[in-house]
Amino acid sequence: MSSPSPSVISHVSIGTNDFESLRAFYVAVLPSVGAKILMEHPGAVAFGRQFPEFWIGVPHDGKPASIGNGFHIGFIADTKEQVHAFYDAAIAAGATCDGPPGPRPLYGEPYYGCFVRDPEGHKIEASFWDEELAAKLEGH
Secondary structure (H helix, E strand, O other), X not given: OOOOOOOOXXXXXXXXXXXXXXXHHHHHHHHHHOOEEEEEEOOEEEEEOOOOXXXXXXXXXXXXXXXXXXXXXXXXXXXXXXXHHHHHHHHHOOOEEOOOOEEOHHHOOOEEEEEEEOOOOOEEXXXXXXXXXXXXXXXX
């Protein structure tokens, strides 16, 4: 019997009003955190490291896509350098800054991340949890 997935989420999908442009944006950005295209259908594409966890696509109901207030997607970075690479790739591909790379003590001392808005306004993040720092803090 296989062990259950450590994740509680199967996948996340966001809608787009300009599929080809947003696809190009994520093709440029997500390799910085080790993700690539894993599945593709007309008007939809899925990215992930091993599984199709992050989808972009044209809404199935044919209505315009919209941005959710308070909604954002966080991508896991394995290092602080990946957080910076994600940020740099996103800005170069047309994102706007919503919080440059750096520590976020509000989320815990070991938390290091950045926030950007993709070209359609979706808030996305890359974050790194510094396990070494967390262990040191627990030891005090």
